[in-house]
Amino acid sequence: MELSLAARKAITQAQLAKWPKASKVEKSAILDSVCGVTGWHRDHARKAIRTLLADPQHGSAPRKRREPALTYGPAAIEVLERCWAALDGPAGKRLKPALDEVLNNLARHGHLADIDPAVIVQVRQMSAATIDRRLAPARTGLVAGKGISHTRPGSLLKSSIPMKTWHEWNDTIPGIIQIDLVGHDGGDANGHFHYSLDATDVATGWTETITVRSKGERIVAAGLEQLWLRFPFHISGIHSDNGSEFINHHLLNWCTSRKITFSRGRSSHSNDQAHIEQKNWSVVRRNVGYYRYDSRRELDLLNQLWPLVSIQVNQFLPQQRLISKTRHGAKVSKRHDQGATPSHRLLTQFGDMVDPHDRTRLENLRHDTDLVELKHQISDIQANLLELARRRGQITRRAKTNHVYLSGKKLPTKRASSDESTTQTTRAS
Incomplete structure (x- = not known):
């Protein structure tokens, strides 16, 4: 039978006379006896004893919570x-x-x-x-959205493009970049809309982005040509997923002619290109959201935005690299290094790979850039994109052009007649 609150209080009061002069070991024994009879937790039993010592007859109200002492005003x-x-x-x-x-x-x-x-x-x-x-x-109020994957497998040339998995990215040098496309469909994957081609260097985290009007293989290769010139170091390797916009003869020939190593990840294993998947959110989606962009004006605004974002992300925004990952049963412990900007990592850890003119240009750019003015320029372009999206109105997701075949409505649904069936039907008498 469970004790009532009055009985628990009486048991606790019986120990009050011993508590003030008891040693640490004796107080521990008193708490054990009180907890064993009342079923309380030790912390609650200790609090009950303090409360009754303040007022043995009725017990005082719980102690008022101390107001925090704020160091920073x-x-x-x-x-x-x-x-x-x-x-x-x-x-x-x-x-x-x-x-x-x-x-x-x-x-x-x-x-x-x-x-x-x-x-x-x-x-x-x-x-x-x-x-x-x-x-x-x-x-408070910062809400993240969710987009749609536009990766469609390209089986062509898979056997001739080497595969690289997630655990092979631990030790590398600048020049090995991962690339991916981010679709700006606004929730409706039908029709024409723009894509942002994202590229990030694995060793330093240096990220560059450009928006292209579609994901045709020649258009993607032309966009990659422009990104290739924006990196302040030599590009020696490209890694992508298995999308048909990357796994094609055109991009393979482009890499071969420039002596660039081309590799790919495994199908349905996005962690093989985890570095670029992270930038798809932290760089692209955080800056332009999940709206639909399909006009020439929006394409121009997006390509005005990315050089400014590149300065902000690569020159001033620190990034952390994973040092180790240890599993203890179901718990995974991760250790990261001290945050540093991609520019700082490049100039300090891999300074011998940077041309002196590029080093001077990067140092002058970081010194002369006004961060507040840069943020205002980015916000102005984002406001224009948001206004164009508002004028378009809410996007209602339409059915796919082949939805009739996908739904099975075009498939024969009429049952075969008894004389057509290979197995005659039987009925119980």
Whole structure:
């Protein structure tokens, strides 16, 4: 029979006389006896004893929760939100390594002239966990969408293109890039719409994007030709999925003529190209969303946007690389390195692979770029794209052009007559 609350309280009061002068071992024995009789947890039993010691007759109300002592005031949080917004809202572990560079950039271009220097010192001292806690209200309302996969298998040439799986990407040097297409269909895969060709370097995380009007093999190869010239280092290898826009003679000849190694992942194993799959969301979808883009005006706006996003992502936004992954039963523990921008990784870890003119150009670009002005330019283009999407209205997903055959309505549904059937029907008498 379960004890009543009054009985539990009486049992606890019987131990009050021993508690104040008891040693640590004796208090542990008292808690064991109280928990054994009442069935309470030790923490709750300890709290009940403290409450009855304050008022042995009736027990006092629970102790009021202590008000948090805030180290950083509203002014510091406002400056932190400026830095966070300038880098398009990264997490604390990515924002913390970039804070010094961002604050120096904002101060160099006069955006912190009205801020007390002591406040800036406070922002520099914030830890990654504190940054996440204090930016939690600013993240409220940020909703992620979901798109449609447009990858259609291309069986041609599969046997002649070597396959590379996810565990072969641990140790590499700059110049091995992964590529993928992101469709801007707006939820309706019928008709004509644009695609963004995304390319990222595995070693440094350097990412470049261009939008093409379709995923024809010649158009994709022409877009890749432009991306190839935007990387500040030599491209020696390309890795893609098994989509027909990549697995074709045209792209294979393009790679062969430039002495570029061409490899592919396994079918239905997107983790074989995990680096580019991540950038499809963090670079493409975060900047242009899931709207439909199919006009010439939208194509021009998108290709005006990507060079600006490239400066923001490659010069100022730190990225983390996976160091190790250990499995303990069902739990997987991952360790990442300290966040660093792709430009910083390239110039410090692989500086011998960068031409001196390219090094000077990258350093001048990072020094002269006004982060706030760059963010305003990106926001203006995004606002224009959003207005064009609003004027189009909501996209209603239409049936596919071959939906009649897919639904089976064109297939013969009439049963064979008794004289046509190979097995005669029987009836019970």
